[in-house]
Amino acid sequence: MTALVLHRFPLGPFPYDRWLDGLESGVVMIAARDRIEGGGERVPDGPGGYRHLEVVDTFDDEELVDRLALDLAHEYGVTHVIAHHEADLIRAAGLREKFGLPGQLPAEVLPFRDKVLMKQRLAGAGIEVAPHTVPGTAAEVRAFAAAHGLPLVFKARDGFGSIGLRIVRSEEELELRLAEDFAPGSGPREDLLLEAYVPGRMCHVDGVVAGGRTVMAWPSQYQYDLSSFQADGGARVDLTLAPDDPLTPRLLALAEGALTALGGPADYAFHAEVFHTPDDRLVVCEVAARPAGARIRDVLNAVFGVHPVELASRAHTGLPMPAIADLAGGERLAPVRMAGQVLMMRRPGTVRSVPVTPEEPWVEFYGVFAEPGEVIGRAAISSDFLAAAVLSARTRAECEVRLRALGARFETEIVID
Template sequence: MTALVLHRFPLDPFPYDRWLAELDGGVVMIAARDRIEGGGEQVPDGPGGYRRLEVVDTFDDEELLDRLALELAEEHQVTHVIAPHEADLFRAARLREKFGLPGQLPEGVLLFRDKVLMKQRLEAAGIEVAPHALPGTADEARAFAARHGLPLVFKARDGFGSVGLRIVTTTDELERHLAEAFAPGAALREDLLLEAYVPGRMCHVDGVVVGGRTVMAWPSQYQYDLSSFQADPGARVDLTLDPSDPLTPRLLALAEEALGALDGPDDYAFHAEVFHTPDDRLVVCEVASRPAGARIREVLTAVFGVHPVELASRAYTGLRLPALARLGEGARLAPVRMAGQVLMMKRPGTVRGIPVTPEEPWVEFYGVFAEPGEVLSEAALSSDFLAAAVLSAPNREECERRLRALGARFETEIVID
């Protein structure tokens, strides 16, 4: 067996060569130079532990990427295709379909990538989602605003990473955005999703499905507004919920219900976002059939002692799963501690100061992705970090205290002119 990995991340956090070392045909990887260097890593000058490592400048050249992936799949008789990033799910699915390989196929990916189809499927299962529409014209958008009021949320129908997400709060702002989004005389738009604003705190449930059964899952809660990534100069904290929190079983049950409605593949990692409203409703925002972004992967690793991407990848390729061997029939991995992340976004200017490396024993991950003297641009994605850390603690309260303290240090020590 040989796995092809489509990888638009830095390499160090994803050692597929070690995770899948038992594959007799090894691992073939296509990696992105800009993501490797952006993560502060050196681009390898050889394949290392991989059967083949192809490094392209960027994954932005879709035609090149499709052609290279097809060539490698044919040349190395690939049996499994792994794609941990949202933007590569369809590419991986098309390869599986062409070569008759196991895993999620294009029709299945569509339910997770097309937010309109996703919400329709969830609603049909009795799961609450935000009121939404696909306005083809500015007048249709105005009619939606008249029915649901402001604020309103505009987003790409197939978007990810908060790219293109826009929240409008006033009539003037709405009209300015409509003028940008709907050019006079242009064809009807089918790619712009409009949603009523759902108040409340955003929660997320992350985990892994193996053999069609959820074996790892835990909820967390963002302590910041996801859409503010380009305007937020402060520390952004996100952390797990305690087992005793009343929200915990409700979120886990809702995530399970949503995954069932969307009918995912047998083995995959997932990320589900859910609003918890002031009147105590849970409203599903969206669900992804891929690992979570930011540093949520490291948070889950700290919580369970097992990396979710390693677990999902080994399950998909049919390798042994030692972490699950001790579980009884139908049981899930249980959390051993709480954890969370504190993040600082990149913002325009010249970096004059970066944080001192934290040395506390509860720091599970720490990274700075800029150097003094470097000139930064505005964050392009909600995961475009200047600094990030994952911390653990016996409970949520202590975890939040540690995260806030480190976040305050970050705010003081990071200096950008």
């Protein structure tokens, strides 16, 4: 067996050579130079622990990546294709279909990538989603605004990472947006999703499905506004909900229902975002058939003692999974601790100082992604961090205290002119 991994992340946090060391013919990887260097890593001189490591400058060259993937699949007799980035799910599914390989196929990916189809499936299963439309013209946007009021949420129909997401809060902003999105003489659009604004705190449920059943899942709650990543200069805290929080079982049950409605494959990681409204409703925002971004993967690793990407990858390739071997039918892994992340976004300027490395034993991950003297730009996506840390604790309350204390340190010690 040989796995082809499409990888547009830094290499260090994803040791596929170790995670999949039971594969008879090893792992072939296509990696992105810009993501490796952007994570503060050096590009390897050779394949390291991989059977073959192909490094491209960027995955933005879609034609090059497609050609390489096809060539490597042929050359190495690939039996499994692994992709854990939203932008690569369709590409990986197409390769599986072309070569007759197991895993998620294009028709199964579509409900997770096309936000309109996603919402149709969820609503059809009785799961509440925001009122929405695909406006072809500016007039249709104005009609939707008249029916649902402001604010309105504009996003790409197949977007990810909050790229292009915009919350319009005033009539003046709306007209500016319409001038940008519906230029005179342009035809009707089909790629834009317009949603009514849902108030409340955003929660998320993350986990892994293996063998067709959910074996890992736990809810967390963002303590910040996801869409503010380009303007937020302070510490952003996100942490798990406690086992005895009344929201915990509700969110777990809702995520299970959403996955069933969307019809995911037998083995995959997932990330579901859910609004908890002031009147105590749960409204599904989106569900992705891939691991969460930011450092949520490390949070789950701290909570359960097993990395969700490792678990999902081993499930997909049919390798043994000791972490879940003793689970009875219907059982999920139980959390062993609480955890969360504290993040500082990139913002434009010259970096003058970065945080002192925290040395407390509950620091599960710490990273700074710029150096003093470096000139950096504004965050392009919601995972463009300047600094990030994952902390753990026995309880959620204790974890939050630790996260906010470190966040205060970040805000003091990071200086950007």
